[in-house]
Amino acid sequence: MSILQTIKDKVRSRSIHVSYVDLGSCNGCDIEVLACLAPRYDIEQYGIYVHNNPREADVLIVIGAYTPGWQEKLTPLWEKIPDPKAAIAVGNCPISGCCFNRRGAYIDPPVSKHIPVAAEVPGCPPRPTEILAAILSVRDAVFANWEGRQR
Template identity: 40%
Template sequence: MNLIERVIAISRRRSPWICRLNAGSCNGCDIEITPLLSPRYDAEQLGVELHGTPKHADIVLISGTLTLRSREAILDIYAQVPNPKAVVALGSCPASGNVFAGSPLVLSESLDSVVPVDVWVPGCPPRPQAILDGIARAAKLLEDGATKSQLESRRGRLS
């Protein structure tokens, strides 16, 4: 690995820009992202910036129950995020549907069946430090080239 590649890899860990995606959440998880930007938790100390557009993001934070209608939107927005990218699932809902599982309007399955998820942050909602920890883990995966999308593209290039 040459020097430039090494510097870019380190930069991926040091500058994770996040984009929030609400797939049908009760907003609890989204509200817990706000304290991340507040003085106490200050995600900027890790280089995190909150961006509105998926085109600028490295890490997508997906929160909420997956509804039938949000499935397409998730796929669309995930495809817009430029590689390399990571996905962090916030809270219980993306993992299973939580209390909404079994509703006819809800995809009662894990987010993993829609997009490859790299980090799961449990909680309902997760605490801000848990979200920060999840972002830091995802950023480390980006540095190591070990996110699922990175592994997938490497496998595609080899075969």
């Protein structure tokens, strides 16, 4: 790995841009993501910035149990994100459907059927520190030596 690549990795690891999308959840996990932004947990001190724009995002945070309204929207949204990219399923809903996964419910979990999910954060809702730890763990796996792996 060249010096240039090392510098690139170092810089990228301090500049993760996050977009989040709610596929029909109860808002509990959204509030936990918002708590990450607040001074107590302060996600930006780790160089993670929430923009909510898929065109400039590196990490997509997926919340919610995939309602039918997202069938034609989630995959285009995932394709809009430039490489290298990763999706993180936050909460029980994108993993199992949680308490919404009952007979006759209009949901289609898990989200990993529809887009590749790099990390899962179980919990209903998960703690902000767990969300933070998941983003930081994905960062090294996805962004390290990206150009080297492309060749």
